[in-house]
Amino acid sequence: MIDFTLTAEQETLRRTVAEFAREVVAPVIGDLYERGEFPYEIVAGMGKMGLFGLPFPETVGGMGGDYFTLCLALEELARVDSSVSITLEAGVSLGAMPIFRFGTEEQQRTWLPPLMSGERLAAFGLTEAGGGSDVPGGMRTTATLDGDHWVINGSKSFITNSGTDITAFVTVTALTGEQEISTIIVPNGTPGFTVGKKYSKVGWSASDTRELAFDDVRVPVSNLVGPRGRGYAQFLRILDEGRIAIAALSVGLAQGCVDECLRYVKERAAFGQAIGTYQAIQFKVADMEVRAHTARVAYYAAAAKMLAGADFKKEAAIAKLVASNAAMDNARDATQIFGGYGFMNEYPVGRFYRDAKILEIGEGTSEVQRMIIARHLGLR
Amino acid sequence: MNIVVCVKQVPDTATERKLKSSDSTLDREAVDGLMNELDEYAVEEALRIKEAHGGEVTILTMGPSTAADTIRKALSMGADKAVHLSDDALHGSDSLQTSFAIQQVLGRTGFDLVILGSESTDARTGVLAAMLAERLGVSQVTLANKVEIDGSTIRIQRQTDYGFDRVEASLPAVVSVVEKINEPRYPSFKGIMAAKKKPVDAPSLADLGIDAAQVGLAGSATTVVDFAEAPPRAKGQIVTDEGDGGSKIADFLASKKFV
Ligand SMILES: Cc1cc2nc3c(=O)[nH]c(=O)nc-3n(C[C@H](O)[C@H](O)[C@H](O)COP(=O)(O)OP(=O)(O)OC[C@H]3O[C@@H](n4cnc5c(N)ncnc54)[C@H](O)[C@@H]3O)c2cc1C
Ligand SMILES: Cc1cc2nc3c(=O)[nH]c(=O)nc-3n(C[C@H](O)[C@H](O)[C@H](O)COP(=O)(O)OP(=O)(O)OC[C@H]3O[C@@H](n4cnc5c(N)ncnc54)[C@H](O)[C@@H]3O)c2cc1C
Numbered sequence: 001m002i003d004f005t006l007t008a009e010q011e012t013l014r015r016t017v018a019e020f021a022r023e024v025v026a027p028v029i030g031d032l033y034e035r036g037e038f039p040y041e042i043v044a045g046m047g048k049m050g051l052f053g054l055p056f057p058e059t060v061g062g063m064g065g066d067y068f069t070l071c072l073a074l075e076e077l078a079r080v081d082s083s084v085s086i087t088l089e090a091g092v093s094l095g096a097m098p099i100f101r102f103g104t105e106e107q108q109r110t111w112l113p114p115l116m117s118g119e120r121l122a123a124f125g126l127t128e129a130g131g132g133s134d135v136p137g138g139m140r141t142t143a144t145l146d147g148d149h150w151v152i153n154g155s156k157s158f159i160t161n162s163g164t165d166i167t168a169f170v171t172v173t174a175l176t177g178e179q180e181i182s183t184i185i186v187p188n189g190t191p192g193f194t195v196g197k198k199y200s201k202v203g204w205s206a207s208d209t210r211e212l213a214f215d216d217v218r219v220p221v222s223n224l225v226g227p228r229g230r231g232y233a234q235f236l237r238i239l240d241e242g243r244i245a246i247a248a249l250s251v252g253l254a255q256g257c258v259d260e261c262l263r264y265v266k267e268r269a270a271f272g273q274a275i276g277t278y279q280a281i282q283f284k285v286a287d288m289e290v291r292a293h294t295a296r297v298a299y300y301a302a303a304a305k306m307l308a309g310a311d312f313k314k315e316a317a318i319a320k321l322v323a324s325n326a327a328m329d330n331a332r333d334a335t336q337i338f339g340g341y342g343f344m345n346e347y348p349v350g351r352f353y354r355d356a357k358i359l360e361i362g363e364g365t366s367e368v369q370r371m372i373i374a375r376h377l378g379l380r
Numbered sequence: 381m382n383i384v385v386c387v388k389q390v391p392d393t394a395t396e397r398k399l400k401s402s403d404s405t406l407d408r409e410a411v412d413g414l415m416n417e418l419d420e421y422a423v424e425e426a427l428r429i430k431e432a433h434g435g436e437v438t439i440l441t442m443g444p445s446t447a448a449d450t451i452r453k454a455l456s457m458g459a460d461k462a463v464h465l466s467d468d469a470l471h472g473s474d475s476l477q478t479s480f481a482i483q484q485v486l487g488r489t490g491f492d493l494v495i496l497g498s499e500s501t502d503a504r505t506g507v508l509a510a511m512l513a514e515r516l517g518v519s520q521v522t523l524a525n526k527v528e529i530d531g532s533t534i535r536i537q538r539q540t541d542y543g544f545d546r547v548e549a550s551l552p553a554v555v556s557v558v559e560k561i562n563e564p565r566y567p568s569f570k571g572i573m574a575a576k577k578k579p580v581d582a583p584s585l586a587d588l589g590i591d592a593a594q595v596g597l598a599g600s601a602t603t604v605v606d607f608a609e610a611p612p613r614a615k616g617q618i619v620t621d622e623g624d625g626g627s628k629i630a631d632f633l634a635s636k637k638f639v
Contacts, residue, residue, distance in 0.1 A: 012452060012572045020566050050568040063569040 004300050010069055017073045020045065021080035026348075029081045032206045033351060036198065038164050039206050042084055047118020052091055056100055060108050061116040067241060068303040071248035075296075078252025079259065080348070082355040083206035085249045090160040090207075091115070093242045095122030098171050098183060102226035102234050111185065114168060123162035125172040125186075125212055126235055128155065133368050135173070136181065136232065141214065143174035143184055149218045150176075150184055152192075156212040158362075162188075163195040163210040170212060173231045181231030185223040192217040203354035240313050242363045243320040244306065247299035250323035250359045253352055254292040257327075257334035260349050261285050264338060275337070284333050291326035298322045314376040321369040324359035331356035381435030381529070381551075383426045384491045386482060386512075387419040387454055389447040390502040397502070403597060404604040405472045406502060408444055415450040418497030420457075421557050424564040425527055426495050427458045433529055436460045438489050442470060442481055448580075455575035456567030462580045463489060469585060472597030475503075479511035481595055484588040486516065488581075491552055493534065498523050498556040509556035519549035525560040 006014065024045055032039050046052065054070040056062025070092060078085035096115040099107055099122070114120035131138025141154025152174055156162075162170050169187040176182040186193055196211035226234060265276030265285065275281050302315035334349040335342035342349050360366045391397045391411040400407045415423075426437045439454040439462035441447050451462045463485050470481060486494065494516075499506040513520030524536035525544065532551045537544040539558045567575075585592055593599055619628045633639045 008452070009572050009576060012456060012567070012575075013569055016453075016456075016567050016572070045566070048568065049566050050570055054569055064573065065569050069569070 017076040052118040053116035061113040074248045075252040078249040079256040094124035120168040121161045123170045125156035141174040152214040152217040180229045183225040183231045243316040247319035247323035250327040253327040254330040257330035288330045295323035295326040317369040317372040327356045385426045386496045388416045389413040389450040390416045420564040422495045456571040469592035474600040474602045477595045483515045494554045496556045513554040519553040522556045
């Protein structure tokens with residue numbers, strides 16, 4: 001019953017993505033990151049490998065893989081860089097997934113194929129300035145019916161992949177009535193829909209994050225995703241899955257810290273010896289490996305439940321909590337092991353350090369994960 | 381067109397590679413194997429030729445059972461089928477025997493074009509393409525950085541120190557490629573899944589009419605008699621600049637006959 005052995009195909013994919021990350025991402029990402037530039041060529045390369053279509057069936061233009069296989073790819077990418085990994089994660093689980101899970105056949109035919117190939121991206125606009133943890137409480141964006149159009153007014157904050165040159169649309173959640181949230185597709189370029197300029201971020205600098213404004217934006221009623229009023233349930237499902245993916249990304253970052261340190265502690269000498277010969281350093285690296293490993297086991301377990309069709313909410317929350325902690329702790333330790341060089345942007349660990357913090361915030365903060373876990377334990 | 385690509389699984393060049401003291405052959409079990417890098421270019425070129433002209437791409441490898449990983453990768457990139465020649469008796473084969481064994485496999489698959497890497501990263505003899513062409517009695521067009529097929533003619537640019545030569549031959553032919561030729565694709569997930577269902581033929585030596593005594597360590601024309609680890613790099617000489625650093629460096633280079 002307990003078997004976390006990857007299939008030969010998953011193993012091949014994992015290795016292929018690792019190779020891609022090493023050969024295509026690693027040489028250029030430091031520069032893109034420094035300049036805050038979106039990695040278009042890397043995205044195109046990932047598209048060619050079919051990564052954006054991984055968990056979707058071939059009937060909608062996907063690759064016929066599953067969500068766990070996507071997580072393996074996210075982990076390997078994040079082992080080298082998180083901006084690239086989050087671009088894929090958001091593209092798949094926030095961009096395409098809502099349309100795949102809740103969209104009509106017509107919507108799927110229209111919107112999914114270019115997303116599956118990675119030629120276009122889509123975003124999910126949930127968070128608003130008023131609050132990301134308490135989404136219904138913070139929601140001010142409205143959509144009202146006017147004939148056969150929805151008219152949208154409001155704004156969204158921190159929306160990943162929403163303003164790239166290849167972004168096709170943003171799926172937004174909006175109030176369509178008293179305590180009624182619905183999900184609506186808004187194509188980029190629709191009059192009244194303004195994509196703000198890029199935020200200046202602490203980390204994930206090569207990923208695209210924007211503020212969005214909607215001023216009497218009119219879209220056809222056919223852009224409603226799923227039944228009216230189902231928005232709340234829909235995004236909960238999307239976020240539950242997304243947590244496993246963010247956990248995988250976090251494990252990648254945590255493991256990337258181990259990779260970098262293993263190399264460095266053998267080369268760097270202090271007091272006449274390689275620093276890796278000191279037990280204080282060895283134990284630090286051992287602890288880092290333990291965190292990466294346990295976090296990986298946690299997301300594998302959550303994914304196994306999800307693929308088996310069982311309730312996986314608690315396990316997903318645990319995985320996200322453990323893994324984002326692991327990433328944060330490992331980034332801190334790795335930076336310490338690198339000493340002054342760890343504080344320099346030219347080494348990957350500096351980037352890992354800056355990229356780790358958001359993992360404890362995005363797609364549900366660590367506090368929100370604990371709330372979910374406590375609820376599952378019957379505490380209210 | 382019937383295109384056969386010869387691929388070799390080699391030890392990862394990033395890891396430490398060792399010869400076995402028992403028989404002076406490479407310890408292939410001790411290290412992670414992967415496809416010889418130039419062979420990825422060979423596979424890519426075959427796929428491009430197939431995409432442009434139609435046909436079928438067959439992967440041919442001679443190597444231990446672990447070489448199945450390399451075959452899977454080539455099939456994932458898009459090759460149609462493979463032949464995996466694997467037999468303990470082949471262990472220790474030198475270039476002459478390897479080319480002989482591959483020739484026998486080619487007799488079974490048939491071919492219009494055989495593509496090889498110009499050199500492996502482990503043994504690096506760089507002679508296999510030439511030996512194979514000779515054995516098969518067909519043209520060899522080697523060190524190609526560009527390949528064009530025009531009916532039954534093959535034209536290549538042979539990479540040279542001074543630029544390139546244009547070489548033309550008629551098919552069937554054996555080509556070896558250099559890395560300037562293309563940019564190999566990464567397998568897509570669809571390709572990886574499809575590879576699972578692609579046929580891999582595993583003929584025995586008997587199927588190929590090869591007598592076990594003709595190949596392997598015993599039958600080899602060459603023997604590695606002895607080997608030694610590369611000596612550790614000697615300590616460098618540090619030149620301290622006391623105003624005359626430039627001339628000291630020049631003297632040093634002159635003493636080593638660099639200038
Ligand atoms: C780079 C980046 C990319 C993002 N991408 C997207 C995206 O693509 N789409 C999208 O919709 N959103 C996105 N977000 C938004 C993200 O999901 C939210 O920032 C996150 O959910 C937290 O919401 P908030 O910022 O409003 O914090 P708040 O909800 O205001 O929380 C503030 C603090 O209070 C704590 N807190 C809140 N409630 C409780 C409680 N009941 N008990 C204890 N503590 C509590 C929180 O844990 C947090 O520490 C992104 C954010 C960033 C930074
Ligand atoms: C350290 C070492 C030293 C050796 N020295 C000698 C020596 O001095 N003389 C000698 O005759 N042999 C030697 N060998 C044996 C040699 O490994 C084999 O003979 C081998 O088949 C010749 O390969 P190569 O890699 O040098 O070929 P190369 O000519 O360098 O390889 C060119 C191309 O041939 C194809 N190819 C090579 N091997 C295979 C294969 N097994 N299956 C499918 N395609 C293949 C690939 O396309 C490859 O890119 C040595 C081996 C080792 C490990």
